Amino acid sequence: MDGAMSQPGSGSMRATGAESPLVSIQHVSKRYPGVLAVDDVSLDLFAGEVHGLVGENGAGKSTLIKLLAGATPRDSGDILVRGKPAALHHVRDATRLGLAFIHQELNLVPYFDAAENIFLGHAYPRRAWGGIGWRTLRERAQQVLDQLGADLPLDLPVNRLSPGQQTLVSIARALAANADLLVMDEPTASLTNQEIDHLFAVIRTLQQRGVGVLYISHRLAEIFAITQRITVMRNGRIVTTQPTAQVTERDLVQWMTGRAVDALYPPRRPATATPLFTVDRLSGAYCRDISFTLHAGEVLGVTGLIGAGRSELLRMLFGAAPVTGGEIVLHNAGAAQPIRPRSPAEAYRLGLALAPEERRTQGLVLTRPIYENTTLTFLRNFARGGWLVDRRREIDVTATLGERLSLRSRSPQQPVGQLSGGNQQKVVFARALAGEVKVLLLDEPTRGVDVGAKQDIYRIIGDLTAQGVGVILVSSELPEVLGLAHRLVVLREGRQVATLDAASVSEEEVLGYCFGLMNEEMERG
Amino acid sequence: MQADNSVSTTAGLRQGANRWLRVYGTFAGFVAMIVIFSLLRPGVFLSPNNLRNITEQVAILAIVATTMTVVMVVGDFDLSVGALASLSGVVVADMLIQGVGLWPGVGIALLVGAVAGLFNGLLVAYFGLSAFVATLATMTAFRGLSLFYTNGSTLFSGIPESFKIFGQSFTGPIPNSVLIMLAVLIVTWFVLEQTTLGRRLYAIGGNAQASYLAGLNVRALRLTAFVISGLGAALAGIVLTSRLFSAHPTAGEPLMLNSIAAVFLGMTMFREGEPHVLGTFVGVLLLGVMSNGLNILQVNSYLQLVLTGVIILLAVLLSGLARRE
Numbered sequence: 001m002d003g004a005m006s007q008p009g010s011g012s013m014r015a016t017g018a019e020s021p022l023v024s025i026q027h028v029s030k031r032y033p034g035v036l037a038v039d040d041v042s043l044d045l046f047a048g049e050v051h052g053l054v055g056e057n058g059a060g061k062s063t064l065i066k067l068l069a070g071a072t073p074r075d076s077g078d079i080l081v082r083g084k085p086a087a088l089h090h091v092r093d094a095t096r097l098g099l100a101f102i103h104q105e106l107n108l109v110p111y112f113d114a115a116e117n118i119f120l121g122h123a124y125p126r127r128a129w130g131g132i133g134w135r136t137l138r139e140r141a142q143q144v145l146d147q148l149g150a151d152l153p154l155d156l157p158v159n160r161l162s163p164g165q166q167t168l169v170s171i172a173r174a175l176a177a178n179a180d181l182l183v184m185d186e187p188t189a190s191l192t193n194q195e196i197d198h199l200f201a202v203i204r205t206l207q208q209r210g211v212g213v214l215y216i217s218h219r220l221a222e223i224f225a226i227t228q229r230i231t232v233m234r235n236g237r238i239v240t241t242q243p244t245a246q247v248t249e250r251d252l253v254q255w256m257t258g259r260a261v262d263a264l265y266p267p268r269r270p271a272t273a274t275p276l277f278t279v280d281r282l283s284g285a286y287c288r289d290i291s292f293t294l295h296a297g298e299v300l301g302v303t304g305l306i307g308a309g310r311s312e313l314l315r316m317l318f319g320a321a322p323v324t325g326g327e328i329v330l331h332n333a334g335a336a337q338p339i340r341p342r343s344p345a346e347a348y349r350l351g352l353a354l355a356p357e358e359r360r361t362q363g364l365v366l367t368r369p370i371y372e373n374t375t376l377t378f379l380r381n382f383a384r385g386g387w388l389v390d391r392r393r394e395i396d397v398t399a400t401l402g403e404r405l406s407l408r409s410r411s412p413q414q415p416v417g418q419l420s421g422g423n424q425q426k427v428v429f430a431r432a433l434a435g436e437v438k439v440l441l442l443d444e445p446t447r448g449v450d451v452g453a454k455q456d457i458y459r460i461i462g463d464l465t466a467q468g469v470g471v472i473l474v475s476s477e478l479p480e481v482l483g484l485a486h487r488l489v490v491l492r493e494g495r496q497v498a499t500l501d502a503a504s505v506s507e508e509e510v511l512g513y514c515f516g517l518m519n520e521e522m523e524r525g
Numbered sequence: 526m527q528a529d530n531s532v533s534t535t536a537g538l539r540q541g542a543n544r545w546l547r548v549y550g551t552f553a554g555f556v557a558m559i560v561i562f563s564l565l566r567p568g569v570f571l572s573p574n575n576l577r578n579i580t581e582q583v584a585i586l587a588i589v590a591t592t593m594t595v596v597m598v599v600g601d602f603d604l605s606v607g608a609l610a611s612l613s614g615v616v617v618a619d620m621l622i623q624g625v626g627l628w629p630g631v632g633i634a635l636l637v638g639a640v641a642g643l644f645n646g647l648l649v650a651y652f653g654l655s656a657f658v659a660t661l662a663t664m665t666a667f668r669g670l671s672l673f674y675t676n677g678s679t680l681f682s683g684i685p686e687s688f689k690i691f692g693q694s695f696t697g698p699i700p701n702s703v704l705i706m707l708a709v710l711i712v713t714w715f716v717l718e719q720t721t722l723g724r725r726l727y728a729i730g731g732n733a734q735a736s737y738l739a740g741l742n743v744r745a746l747r748l749t750a751f752v753i754s755g756l757g758a759a760l761a762g763i764v765l766t767s768r769l770f771s772a773h774p775t776a777g778e779p780l781m782l783n784s785i786a787a788v789f790l791g792m793t794m795f796r797e798g799e800p801h802v803l804g805t806f807v808g809v810l811l812l813g814v815m816s817n818g819l820n821i822l823q824v825n826s827y828l829q830l831v832l833t834g835v836i837i838l839l840a841v842l843l844s845g846l847a848r849r850e
Binding site for chain 1: 718719724728737738739740
């Protein structure tokens with residue numbers, strides 16, 4: 001590493017003055033056993049620029065960031081900070097050089113308040129007698145937050161702040177550490193639209209102060225909204241770096257997947273007129289008076305802001321949350337059967353299946369192999385005599401389902417925790433398909449999933465509806481709901497504020513209902 | 526650039542070494558221990574007599590540790606097993622003294638174990654108490670029951686000779702206690718590895734919430750694990766009482782910590798760090814061999830406790846360090 005210190009190029013870089021990059025990554029590579037995770041990557045990041053980094057899961061973005069953070073050593077290549085070769089052996093080195101990292105899972109101390117978190121690792125101000133100057137600390141924290149235009153309580157432990165506020169706290173911490181480059185990895189994954197708007201305002205403020213930002217996100221709309229340049233990675237290499245203004249969403253998807261894109265969403269097949277599942281004035285702890293009818297082959301979108309009761313509604317239908325009133329009716333070959341599942345086990349027996357919101361904590365047993373996760377629900381059906389495990393059969397079934405779902409894995413015996421987000425979601429789907437599903441409840445099925453896997457999941461939803469399955473789709477991504485659903489239920493504060501025809505409604509109208517700007521005589525389907 | 530390569534090579538070597546330590550570390554420690562003891566006391570440690578001694582000494586612990594494994598597979602643990610073993614021992618001795626007959630007496634003691642396990646399971650799975658709090662409380666209560674039942678004294682006079690069948694008799698050359706241990710081991714291994722019940726228990730241990738949403742009856746399954754643990758503890762208590770041919774109200778106490786230690790030692794042998802019957806058995810053997818060897822070397826018995834603690838810490842630390850890579 002020391003041998004690289006006297007690079008002849010570094011002097012001339014500095015000489016170019018304002019044009020010289022803040023951070024220059026030059027021909028960097030990193031190999032893990034069996035895979036070249038980062039392959040000869042060169043990338044310049046400038047002060048005052050927001051630079052987007054996109055790519056499918058496994059494209060090498062995370063590894064690149066780890067190399068930049070000094071969390072893992074690079075095999076070859078150089079990283080120059082302000083023209084000087086940087087020795088990044090430890091995360092501390094990166095911090096000292098003015099690089100700050102904001103991850104999806106924020107590194108805040110949950111029981112400390114915002115002021116303490118912002119100045120964590122700095123010397124606390126002291127009183128004359130040696131005690132901590134809490135008031136001074138708060139004042140300084142407030143100053144930093146003011147620079148961000150952020151207003152949040154300083155005296156609450158941060159675990160009682162919203163995810164958006166927590167993100168702001170970690171940005172404030174970076175600012176307090178005088179960071180010149182902010183690396184943000186999926187910063188909006190758990191934020192509401194409002195919080196995202198605020199975050200973008202903060203990023204623009206930082207930008208004006210000359211801070212450079214490397215912005216990583218799966219959400220292409222955000223990439224277009226906030227960045228000036230975009231770099232696309234695929235299979236560890238950089239495909240291209242382009243000014244954002246000259247790129248279309250279609251280009252990005254094509255570069256990321258390496259294949260031409262047809263429409264992202266499969267053509268919508270007409271739903272049948274056969275009712276499958278009727279919900280009438282269903283009420284629970286967070287939802288009241290929800291009514292709709294789902295038809296065979298139909299995708300019913302459910303949308304609303306976070307906290308509107310979307311996930312709660314699915315959990316009520318699935319027997320995982322208490323129902324206090326109303327009716328659920330399952331139509332079985334013409335016969336109406338009132339149901340009230342009291343547990344997920346009962347819901348599965350009735351032909352319902354759920355892909356929960358949090359795949360890793362609610363959906364899968366990460367330490368166990370793919371095949372065990374696939375057969376978990378209907379294990380009895382794959383066992384000899386209903387009790388003696390038959391691994392060969394389970395593995396065969398899993399392999400067949402995996403093929404149908406384009407699941408990419410080393411083998412059905414691979415632990416689920418090693419798969420990418422998209423492939424993990426496919427395992428959740430495989431489990432539902434291992435039984436006989438009539439009504440599929442999907443809660444944010446494409447969150448944290450890369451574009452290629454997203455397309456696969458959309459195709460699977462299309463295939464299932466073609467077979468007469470009814471799908472209830474909860475998603476925060478409006479384009480997704482509008483692209484897939486036939487009809488759309490909008491929830492606001494636990495109430496059903498609209499039931500819309502997804503084909504003829506605009507994104508703006510739906511948002512209007514979500515925020516309570518529009519009202520409607522409810523048309524009950 | 527060359528410096529970089531050498532860095533990554535040593536890192537690779539370190540990774541390889543770590544992986545080796547993680548998978549074989551505990552087992553290697555076990556083998557090393559046997560080698561050291563047999564070198565220090567040639568002819569004594571590896572003599573057939575001593576080997577039979579070791580298996581007899583570990584048989585009772587192995588029974589408790591094996592069923593403890595089931596509870597730990599679901600992600601809980603059971604602190605009451607030692608007190609429960611004492612209680613079932615007291616019950617079986619008293620029943621036999623009162624003349625209810627061998628098999629009815631044993632049946633009643635096992636029933637006590639099952640009911641106690643059911644009670645633990647209800648507290649943890651249905652009333653939502655943490656396993657630590659619930660079984661700590663029942664441990665105290667079970668100990669109190671045994672002491673109250675015997676008034677703190679040891680029961681021995683009047684136990685029929687036929688009761689020696691569990692802890693002192695042989696079938697061919699093999700002690701019956703060892704046969705019972707093997708039966709428990711094999712049945713538990715079979716249940717955990719080859720049945721839908723075992724599969725579901727492992728799923729709950731991996732992620733209870735996901736298992737619930739996947740349609741498993743998480744409560745009933747956790748309860749079942751505690752019942753199995755209660756039965757194992759009761760069986761161990763019976764064998765222990767037969768071996769000692771007397772029932773002391775606190776005779777089973779050391780089983781609790783040692784069985785949990787054995788499961789932990791076993792967990793270090795598997796990549797995902799999940800409890801496993803075979804791993805537990807190696808853990809039990811490791812503890813047994815160590816205690817036997819140190820006895821042969823006439824190491825101070827108080828010092829033995831210190832060494833046992835250090836070995837457990839070492840094994841768990843090493844496997845934890847290796848897994849972090």
